[in-house]
Amino acid sequence: MPPLPCTPDDGAELEEEGQETWAEGSLEPPEYSRGHEWREADACVLQQELVAGAKPGVHLAGLLTVPRTATPLRLWLSWTPQTCFRNGWVVSAGNEELWVQPALEMPKRRDILAIVLIVLPWTLLVTVWHQSTIAPLLATHKDDGSDPRRDAPPGTDPREYCMSDRDIVEVVRTEYVYTRPPPWSDTLPTIHVVTPTYSRPVQKAELTRMANTLLHVPNLHWLVVEDAPRRTPLTARLLRDTGLNYTHLHVETPRNYKLRGDARDPRIPRGTMQRNLALRWLRETFPRNSSQPGVVYFADDDNTYSLELFEEMRSTRRVSVWPVAFVGGLRYEAPRVNGAGKVVGWKTVFDPHRPFAIDMAGFAVNLRLILQRSQAYFKLRGVKGGYQESSLLRELVSLSDLEPKAANCTKILVWHTRTEKPVLVNEGKKGFTDPTVEI
Known part of the structure; x- marks a missing residue:
């Protein structure tokens, strides 16, 4: 200028x-x-x-x-x-x-x-977000009066030591996330999962794995029934720590149904009395004409379940069915579905003429049907092996009433994986490890 x-x-x-x-x-x-x-x-x-x-x-x-x-x-x-x-x-x-x-x-x-009025709110927002997101991950437990800066032990690479600290923080965060079930919804039907269980070396491992799956399912009620004269501290503590909505029951299978020691009469399938106790609890808890929407599913603790399975069964009107893998000596067993989407038979080798040739993990029942048909139970005696499912379902529905799920029974969403029985020969008769340590 x-x-x-x-x-x-x-x-x-x-x-x-x-x-x-x-x-x-x-x-x-x-x-x-x-x-x-x-x-x-x-x-x-x-x-x-x-x-x-x-x-x-x-x-x-x-x-x-x-x-x-x-x-x-x-x-x-x-x-x-x-x-x-x-x-x-x-x-x-x-x-x-x-x-x-x-x-x-x-x-x-x-x-x-x-400019100040524009920048200041964003600065405050970023600061609050940074503190709420990052600060909890950096928090560490320390004794009163101790220095929060810990020195690496002699002979330890400081970089490895710091990496270990970060791993600990990450574990704490993961535990916080996965020990909280999803929020309860007033619109979704409740899934009542019935799980019989008994004391054995892998019991806690089986229940822990199953709980980690159920924690991701909204509106779920876990009915755990122990085959024991009383509720065991191990199972009670595990259920309490999961944060799930659960009911803990127990009933011991009578000794006259057992042969040698803990060996059971093969004519009495394991879990029969426990499942029947769960059915009785449901009928005593909910009135016969209850409008409470819900689904009952019998889920053993030695299976592996896809989260998709629970969403499939939630819409069950009477009885829904789907395939189960690793049962009957086959890769999977499944209902046979025709072009009209109706179940007309069973894809199985073991006694395919059973009224309902299906595994216990392969069906779910509407809660109202369970409440209305109060006479429907699993038969304890006089039932051949593999007929337990049929003894209940024939009291509830006919073959034409079944509702195929999992893409017309073409998808596998549950596996009868079974946990291998651990070999503990080195424990000896007196036991090598501390028997008071809970496994």
């Missing part, structure tokens, strides 16, 4: 707010007073003097702001054809202060305020 034509002797005197004089023939002066912004002298030198004794001769250019104070100010403005400076100074005398800054380079105060 070229310098404005200026007359060195031209000037203006401001003694009080709103009073001004200007030399004839000079540029038309702007109106200004205390607190007014003056922007006309971009190419001139502004010389100013405060009545209180500020030293004259300070060269200023650009924006002139006269502060509002009680003490009268006198400003002498003179124009000179010199090159203007593009910096600002603060000139003070007593409690008076004059701030000048270039008008073309510095934004107005209202612009600065707008």
